[in-house]
Amino acid sequence: MLSRLRYIFRETFDSFRRNATLTMAAIITAAISLLGVGLTLLSQQGFDNLLSKWEGGVEMIIFVNAGATDDQLGVIDTALGNAGTFVEEFSYCDAVCSLNEAQIVLAGEPGTLALLGLNNIPTQYKVVPTEGTDVELLRQLEGAFAELPNVRNVQFAEDQISLIGQLQDFFGFRLLLLSIFLLLAAILLIWNTVRTAIFARRREIEVMKLVGATDWFIRVPFMLEGLLHGIIGGVLASGGLWAWNSQWTSGVGEFPEGSGFAALVVTDGYDKQVMLIMLIIGAAAGAIGSGIAASRFLDV
Amino acid sequence: MIRLENVTKSYSPDVVALRDAGFDIAKGEFVFLVGPSGSGKSTLLRMLNRQDRPERGAVWVAGRNIVDMPPGRVPHLRRNIGNIFQDYKLLLEKTVFENVAFAQEVIGRPKHVIKQQVPAVLELVGLAGKEDRLPHQLSGGEQQRVSVARAFVNRPLILLADEPTGNLDPATGEGIMRLLDRINKTGTTVVMATHDQRIVNTMRKRVIQLDRGVIVRDQARGVYE
Numbered sequence: 001m002l003s004r005l006r007y008i009f010r011e012t013f014d015s016f017r018r019n020a021t022l023t024m025a026a027i028i029t030a031a032i033s034l035l036g037v038g039l040t041l042l043s044q045q046g047f048d049n050l051l052s053k054w055e056g057g058v059e060m061i062i063f064v065n066a067g068a069t070d071d072q073l074g075v076i077d078t079a080l081g082n083a084g085t086f087v088e089e090f091s092y093c094d095a096v097c098s099l100n101e102a103q104i105v106l107a108g109e110p111g112t113l114a115l116l117g118l119n120n121i122p123t124q125y126k127v128v129p130t131e132g133t134d135v136e137l138l139r140q141l142e143g144a145f146a147e148l149p150n151v152r153n154v155q156f157a158e159d160q161i162s163l164i165g166q167l168q169d170f171f172g173f174r175l176l177l178l179s180i181f182l183l184l185a186a187i188l189l190i191w192n193t194v195r196t197a198i199f200a201r202r203r204e205i206e207v208m209k210l211v212g213a214t215d216w217f218i219r220v221p222f223m224l225e226g227l228l229h230g231i232i233g234g235v236l237a238s239g240g241l242w243a244w245n246s247q248w249t250s251g252v253g254e255f256p257e258g259s260g261f262a263a264l265v266v267t268d269g270y271d272k273q274v275m276l277i278m279l280i281i282g283a284a285a286g287a288i289g290s291g292i293a294a295s296r297f298l299d300v
Numbered sequence: 301m302i303r304l305e306n307v308t309k310s311y312s313p314d315v316v317a318l319r320d321a322g323f324d325i326a327k328g329e330f331v332f333l334v335g336p337s338g339s340g341k342s343t344l345l346r347m348l349n350r351q352d353r354p355e356r357g358a359v360w361v362a363g364r365n366i367v368d369m370p371p372g373r374v375p376h377l378r379r380n381i382g383n384i385f386q387d388y389k390l391l392l393e394k395t396v397f398e399n400v401a402f403a404q405e406v407i408g409r410p411k412h413v414i415k416q417q418v419p420a421v422l423e424l425v426g427l428a429g430k431e432d433r434l435p436h437q438l439s440g441g442e443q444q445r446v447s448v449a450r451a452f453v454n455r456p457l458i459l460l461a462d463e464p465t466g467n468l469d470p471a472t473g474e475g476i477m478r479l480l481d482r483i484n485k486t487g488t489t490v491v492m493a494t495h496d497q498r499i500v501n502t503m504r505k506r507v508i509q510l511d512r513g514v515i516v517r518d519q520a521r522g523v524y525e
Contacts, residue, residue, distance in 0.1 A: 208406045209375075214375045
């Protein structure tokens with residue numbers, strides 16, 4: 001068993017050395033395509049962060065100044081309750097809830113975030129309209145809600161979501177499409193590299209078959225080679241993603257406060273998950289490319 | 301050890317490599333396959349190690365009909381068959397030791413067994429002291445000896461040799477034949493395809509003659525003709 005393992009690893013690394021140029025090309029292509037996949041996932045998460053306060057069909061948010069009394073909140077409750085024709089449901093996001101949300105939305109503005117606390121953060125009423133109620137109808141009620149005691153302002157999802165949503169759709173789809181094409185290119189390149197390696201060693205393979213090596217014994221070093229192409233590509237892409245995310249996170253901090261980009265950073269460990277996903281996709285791409293080549297071209 | 305029953309193989313309707321070929325070879329026999337180029341000698345050898353399959357007939361090796369043998373069992377069959385070729389088929393970037401060890405390594409022999417058996421077989425073929433040479437540093441005869449060592453290192457039941465002296469001068473060829481004879485005397489069955497009239501006539505072993513895929517002569521202690 002040990003001698004077989006030693007043989008498999010020795011042959012795999014020998015093949016790396018013999019096909020250094022093609023191996024590098026396959027790894028770099030895999031890394032770029034996986035970085036594309038990673039950036040797509042990361043940017044989607046950034047957009048999701050930006051839109052997080054509008055989750056669950058919320059179309060209108062009434063921001064209430066910190067320090068509003070229970071009576072004042074009761075007045076807002078009653079006003080929303082009386083607007084039952086337009087309001088399907090509403091929920092109150094208290095200071096703790098609002099602070100948690102701010103940590104996502106203002107992740108890129110640590111200065112602003114540091115100034116916020118349970119005693120000064122505005123709380124929110126999140127309003128889901130009834131079906132058939134369009135935003136224009138809700139806007140007619142804006143004035144009435146804005147005049148209620150201690151209401152800071154009223155925001156509508158439409159004002160933020162439409163642009164962000166368009167951006168998310170535009171970048172998300174195109175980046176994903178590009179990544180898929182690059183991933184296919186990586187699989188083809190890994191396939192070609194392994195095919196070339198098989199061709200270069202055809203005499204050796206012929207001898208192996210004649211002395212009684214099993215097909216799997218012959219195949220495994222080639223499959224391992226492709227798998228390593230994908231995994232190394234994934235590791236490089238992970239490094240690239242880490243560097244990109246760090247640069248972006250520190251860069252966003254220098255943008256003007258309130259520019260809206262603060263939520264477009266990922267600081268909650270999601271980037272680590274994306275790196276794991278990239279490694280898995282890289283390994284799968286390598287295994288597919290080399291597996292097909294090893295099965296198809298071993299009849300030498 | 302080997303039995304062919306009505307074996308027919310054609311590569312196209314016009315090219316029949318073997319036609320109703322049949323014979324028995326007992327354990328420990330030494331058999332020459334002779335005949336002109338294209339008579340079916342190499343095809344016959346390829347049938348015996350399942351590199352090729354007949355359209356009709358049965359090929360029995362060590363008590364098993366290998367025609368319908370599942371592909372997964374073929375490597376195990378081949379571990380009992382050594383192969384020697386006219387062009388040696390050595391791995392040029394491996395040393396003499398590594399070329400011979402390769403045949404053991406790929407079937408999972410432990411390192412200590414390889415270290416023990418490879419020098420012994422190199423001694424047998426007269427290559428002791430040349431373990432670290434690369435094939436291009438050896439003469440043709442020495443390269444063929446490496447090929448014989450690789451074929452014999454796993455102690456196969458059968459040795460198939462396809463024109464093993466074809467690229468060698470007569471004196472070197474005789475050396476290889478003495479080596480094959482020694483191996484045969486250890487109980488290994490040897491089947492050798494050849495054009496070398498002198499060798500066949502000198503050794504006086506069993507001769508099976510083929511002509512356009514048909515066995516036209518099967519003679520004990522025969523000559524080339």
